[in-house]
Amino acid sequence: MKFFPLVFSLFMFILVSNMIGIIPYTFTVSSHLIVTAALALLVFFTVLVYGFYKNGLKFFKLFVPSGIPIYILPLIVFIEVLSFLSRPISHSVRLFANMLAGHITLKVFASFVSMLGAFGAVGWAGAILPLGLTVALTALELLVAFLQAYVFTILTCIYLNDAIHPGH
């Protein structure tokens, strides 16, 4: 429960910045890599600092899984360290890519409507399909906006759990 304020404010911030992007003429904050990278690095450094503060040098047990033969241990430790370092990248890119891809799809389909509308009556009839798709994609984007905020929060909890109980 110690990290509840951090996790909850992360969730609310990401949810609101995802949801705001669905409203036309607004800017999606979380579709920019620097914003999500800053959030992921915040989580990463929280894990690092709190892990060392709470566990001291025992935090390094995170990189040494138990029950590994000694002759492949150095290799495994290298892989574990790289796996740990790759966390903030995958953590941030996931949210950024989902938001960016969703909004680009939405904008492309919405621009089909206006482009077809320029062809007169035939174009208007043809524009019904992309218009329907835009409506459907907006619903999908609502789902994705919520889901990605949830996924980011769950992964934050998993990483914080590593900081509190390393070597499990």
Next chain:
Amino acid sequence: MARGFRLSSELVAGVLVGCVIGWALDRWLGISPWGLIVFLLLGFAAGVLNVMRAAGVVSKPDGRI
């Protein structure tokens, strides 16, 4: 789609981190291209490990690998 994005970003992140570390080591130590080769392979292994963890194949950290 969310699951696919999650798994692919895990793999790409592992390879990317290995690539950056290997490249930086090459720059600093002047051992090009060995740092890149070794750390790219290690990064690929880390990425596969990440994907397997994310997919729940080796979900329990005690029983991993």
